[in-house]
Amino acid sequence: MNQSQSLRLLKLGEKARITRIVADGELGRRIRDMGLVPGAEVEAIGRAPLKDPVALRVKDFTLSLRNNEADLIDVEVLEA
Amino acid sequence: MMRPLTIALAGNPNSGKSTLFNALTGGRAHVANYPGITVDKKEGRLQGVPHKVRVVDLPGAYSLTAYSREELVARDMLALERPDAVVDVIDAGSLERNLYLAVQLLELGAPLVLALNMMDEATKRGLKIDSAKLGRLLHLPVAEVVATKGAGVPELTQIVTDYAAARAQNPGPWQPLVISYGPDLDLVIDAMSKAIEQARFLTDRYPARWVAIKYLENDTPVMDEGRKAGAIGARLETMAAKAAAHCNGTLDTYPEAIIADYRYGFISSILKGGVLTRDDRLDRIEFSDKIDRLLTHTLFGPVIMLGVLYLVYQITFSLGKFPMDWLQAFFDWVGEAVQTGLPDGLLRSLLVDGIIAGVGGVMGFVPLVMLIFLLIAILEDSGYMARIAYMLDRVLRTFGLHGCSVMPFIISGGIAGGCAVPGIMASRTLRSPKERLATILTAPFMTCGAKLPVFILLTSVFFPGNQTPVLFGMTLLGWVMALGVSWLLRATLVRGKSTPFVMELPPYRLPTWRGLVIHTWERTSQYLKKAGSFILAVSIVLWAAMTFPGLPADREAAFEAQKTEIAAKIDALAPAGSAEEAPAQDGAASAAVETEGRGAAPTPASPDDAKKEAAEAPERAGNDAAAAPAPAGDETVESLKAKLSDLDNAKAAETLASSLAGRLGTALEPVSKLAGFDWRTNIALVGGLAAKEVVISTLGTAYSLGKVDKEDMAPLSEMLSAEGKTVWAGLALMVFILIYPPCVPSIVSIAKETGSWKWSAFSMTFNTVLAFLLATAIFQLGTALF
Numbered sequence: 106m107n108q109s110q111s112l113r114l115l116k117l118g119e120k121a122r123i124t125r126i127v128a129d130g131e132l133g134r135r136i137r138d139m140g141l142v143p144g145a146e147v148e149a150i151g152r153a154p155l156k157d158p159v160a161l162r163v164k165d166f167t168l169s170l171r172n173n174e175a176d177l178i179d180v181e182v183l184e185a
Numbered sequence: 186m187m188r189p190l191t192i193a194l195a196g197n198p199n200s201g202k203s204t205l206f207n208a209l210t211g212g213r214a215h216v217a218n219y220p221g222i223t224v225d226k227k228e229g230r231l232q233g234v235p236h237k238v239r240v241v242d243l244p245g246a247y248s249l250t251a252y253s254r255e256e257l258v259a260r261d262m263l264a265l266e267r268p269d270a271v272v273d274v275i276d277a278g279s280l281e282r283n284l285y286l287a288v289q290l291l292e293l294g295a296p297l298v299l300a301l302n303m304m305d306e307a308t309k310r311g312l313k314i315d316s317a318k319l320g321r322l323l324h325l326p327v328a329e330v331v332a333t334k335g336a337g338v339p340e341l342t343q344i345v346t347d348y349a350a351a352r353a354q355n356p357g358p359w360q361p362l363v364i365s366y367g368p369d370l371d372l373v374i375d376a377m378s379k380a381i382e383q384a385r386f387l388t389d390r391y392p393a394r395w396v397a398i399k400y401l402e403n404d405t406p407v408m409d410e411g412r413k414a415g416a417i418g419a420r421l422e423t424m425a426a427k428a429a430a431h432c433n434g435t436l437d438t439y440p441e442a443i444i445a446d447y448r449y450g451f452i453s454s455i456l457k458g459g460v461l462t463r464d465d466r467l468d469r470i471e472f473s474d475k476i477d478r479l480l481t482h483t484l485f486g487p488v489i490m491l492g493v494l495y496l497v498y499q500i501t502f503s504l505g506k507f508p509m510d511w512l513q514a515f516f517d518w519v520g521e522a523v524q525t526g527l528p529d530g531l532l533r534s535l536l537v538d539g540i541i542a543g544v545g546g547v548m549g550f551v552p553l554v555m556l557i558f559l560l561i562a563i564l565e566d567s568g569y570m571a572r573i574a575y576m577l578d579r580v581l582r583t584f585g586l587h588g589c590s591v592m593p594f595i596i597s598g599g600i601a602g603g604c605a606v607p608g609i610m611a612s613r614t615l616r617s618p619k620e621r622l623a624t625i626l627t628a629p630f631m632t633c634g635a636k637l638p639v640f641i642l643l644t645s646v647f648f649p650g651n652q653t654p655v656l657f658g659m660t661l662l663g664w665v666m667a668l669g670v671s672w673l674l675r676a677t678l679v680r681g682k683s684t685p686f687v688m689e690l691p692p693y694r695l696p697t698w699r700g701l702v703i704h705t706w707e708r709t710s711q712y713l714k715k716a717g718s719f720i721l722a723v724s725i726v727l728w729a730a731m732t733f734p735g736l737p738a739d740r741e742a743a744f745e746a747q748k749t750e751i752a753a754k755i756d757a758l759a760p761a762g763s764a765e766e767a768p769a770q771d772g773a774a775s776a777a778v779e780t781e782g783r784g785a786a787p788t789p790a791s792p793d794d795a796k797k798e799a800a801e802a803p804e805r806a807g808n809d810a811a812a813a814p815a816p817a818g819d820e821t822v823e824s825l826k827a828k829l830s831d832l833d834n835a836k837a838a839e840t841l842a843s844s845l846a847g848r849l850g851t852a853l854e855p856v857s858k859l860a861g862f863d864w865r866t867n868i869a870l871v872g873g874l875a876a877k878e879v880v881i882s883t884l885g886t887a888y889s890l891g892k893v894d895k896e897d898m899a900p901l902s903e904m905l906s907a908e909g910k911t912v913w914a915g916l917a918l919m920v921f922i923l924i925y926p927p928c929v930p931s932i933v934s935i936a937k938e939t940g941s942w943k944w945s946a947f948s949m950t951f952n953t954v955l956a957f958l959l960a961t962a963i964f965q966l967g968t969a970l971f
Contacts, residue, residue, distance in 0.1 A: 126442065129439050129441065129442075130403075131252045131684075131685060132685040132687070133439070133441060133442065134248070134250050134252055134402075134441065135247075135252070135685045135687040136685075136687055137441070137442065137445035138247040138248045138250075138285065139247065139282065139687055139689070140281060140282040140285070140449070141687075142442075142445055142446050142449050143446065144446075145449075150474065150477075151477060151478075151481055153481065153486075153575050153576050153578065153579060154481070154482075154483045154484075154486050154487050154576055155576075155579040155580065156579075157578070157579045158575060158578055158579070158686055160477070160481070160575070160690055163282075164279065164281055164282065165278055165279040165280070165281065165282075165310075165312070166276075166278070166279040166282065166689060166690075166691075166692075167473070167689070167690040167691075167692070168687060168688060168689050168690060169571075169575050169578075169686065169687075169688050169690055170685075170686055170687045170688075171578065171582075171685075171686045174685060174686065174687060
């Protein structure tokens with residue numbers, strides 16, 4: 106099994122599985138509303154021109170979140 | 186025998202809910218606001234059924250928590266109005282996430298019908314959905330639709346009406362779905378539900394279990410209700426806190442997170458049973474990804490975005506110019522007609538300068554509002570607006586704003602020549618309340634199209650030869666002020682963490698004409714209904730302030746006497762001025778007017794001087810006439826007419842000076858002198874509240890120049906130059922005009938968009954103080970140092 110790392114460090118094109126989310130309150134709720142829960146698979150598909158926010162593919166749609174929001178999410182990188 | 190059925194339409198943003206609403210209701214909707222907040226409340230009538238069925242469009246939401254106004258409104262409507270059926274519009278392409286809302290609606294007990302929208306798109310992406318099976322597993326009707334093409338809409342209409350009618354005939358209590366939240370929470374939830382039922386706490390509105398879950402989710406509005414209810418609230422909070430402590434201690438997580446996990450678990454258990462199958466050979470959102478590779482590219486992305494923003498601006502104002510000019514011409518024509526048709530007096534002045542000018546002002550914005558909302562609808566429906574927010578977030582969040590704030594700024598005059606009214610309205614695209622408020626309050630700092638002619642006039646006087654760089658500098662200063670003040674506001678009055686950016690980037694889609702037209706029309710009619718009447722009312726108040734109390738009777742009589750005298754002379758001379766001479770003299774006459782206009786200088790230094798001078802003016806005119814015993818060469822009809830017009834101008838100047846606005850301007854002079862403004866400037870600035878370009882015409886009246894045209898400001902600029910104001914006074918005035926309170930239509934728009942006049946009052950006070958401080962600093966420092 107791969108080591109857990111912050112979602113911020115995910116490279117473009119890499120796929121990963123969410124292991125842990127430490128956000129609570131409104132941010133936590135928003136993250137969960139969008140389907141980001143432990144076990145969900147994500148893929149980094151793009152970064153904004155200033156490298157923040159990041160665009161993620163989650164299941165069947167694309168969402169964006171800021172780097173400091175990605176810091177609250179741990180993932181394990183999946184083999185390609 | 187039957188009361189009208191009510192159907193509510195719920196769904197995620199970008200699920201095509203509005204399109205389906207239009208398809209179900211035939212596009213005829215009644216749009217209102219929920220009381221006190223600016224969330225649209227749309228209602229229509231279901232088409233294709235014989236009896237009346239109300240369709241209420243709930244705001245788009247991802248869940249039924251109470252973090253956004255949209256979600257709270259949706260929840261309250263369901264709990265209080267108890268619709269006979271709720272249609273959850275689901276983007277079939279992302280079924281799993283969309284079902285998250287559906288599950289919460291079921292937990293509330295709502296009589297749910299699922300409408301799987303955009304089935305065509307989902308199929309193209311290789312998703313197969315067994316909707317019949319989905320319906321069996323969730324015990325509810327499911328319809329497949331393609332709302333943009335109208336496919337499946339008649340079937341959905343039938344299903345929903347049957348379902349709602351059946352519910353209405355057997356109106357038992359709602360049957361909430363019960364999901365297990367695991368051993369750690371289920372016990373607590375049960376215990377809390379019992380307590381809730383015993384105390385009958387909110388049980389008339391929500392299922393007891395649902396209320397218990399909300400306590401575990403830290404739902405503020407429900408907990409506030411509990412505190413009001415007394416002991417039960419405290420008891421539930423203790424139970425919830427204990428459960429949270431347990432989760433934190435043993436599982437290192439929050440109850441909310443566990444609840445969400447189990448909800449998603451429930452959804453995937455349903456989908457796994459053969460409801461959703463994927464064909465992985467198809468790259469699912471390939472097309473959108475390819476476009477994004479270009480449109481959000483590190484280099485090309487921002488360049489294309491600037492191009493798009495510039496284009497939106499250009500189209501709005503270059504295309505909007507034509508209907509605006511026609512409207513202006515029309516209202517000018519009506520004004521002229523009334524002017525000639527009615528005798529001079531208060532009624533005429535009220536009609537022409539108050540009502541017709543006011544209605545014209547309101548209508549003048551309509552083409553702009555329409556165009557900007559058409560273009561915004563295109564950007565939103567196509568999915569590009571989300572990319573703008575995505576690319577600009579990093580920059581704008583530094584100032585406490587949102588990526589989407591850029592659109593209101595640009596429209597308000599971020600590119601000089603915009604307009605704050607459509608700009609403020611364009612802030613509706615922002616879903617984060619604090620960022621939105623900061624945007625609304627700072628957008629009016631931009632160089633709008635009404636400030637522009639004032640700046641052109643002032644730069645021609647104070648910065649001849651350097652007009653362009655100074656104008657550009659003012660535009661930049663507008664940006665600096667907007668961003669700086671917004672940063673300041675977000676650190677003080679509108680303080681609070683930035684709203685999380687977690688945001689969907691919807692796939693690129695082609696907007697439908699029908700959707701665009703409906704959206705544009707709704708916004709425009711709302712502007713007319715909500716803002717229009719207020720703008721008109723305030724225009725009339727301002728007219729009154731600049732008209733009353735009017736000249737004292739003796740002064741009025743003196744002016745009239747002079748006028749009658751000159752008029753009589755003209756009559757006497759008229760036969761002498763032969764018909765063939767008249768055309769040749771036209772040019773000479775206007776030249777005479779101009780010289781006389783200039784001759785009116787030297788400008789009086791104080792209002793008292795002005796009054797004295799104005800008082801002398803008619804006498805002088807009279808004396809001149811009397812002194813020269815009408816030698817035919819000297820006193821022609823034209824020179825007399827010019828005198829008559831001078832007399833009118835002098836009268837207008839004196840009327841203005843003695844009006845409420847004039848007295849205010851005079852009273853403020855001791856203070857405004859600090860910034861280098863004399864009483865005339867003050868009056869003009871008060872007039873500028875109606876619309877900033879009024880500054881020019883008011884200055885014209887105050888300097889006895891009569892009507893000064895935007896197209897020809899030469900006489901006024903000469904007058905200002907002759908006065909010998911310094912460059913610093915000019916610069917201070919320009920900065921003041923840039924920053925001081927926006928015009929009345931903007932102030933009304935601020936109130937309408939923030940839902941509170943409090944913010945309009947704030948904007949007026951804060952901007953005036955800020956503008957005055959800056960103007961004073963520029964004038965004082967500039968004068969002292971250079």
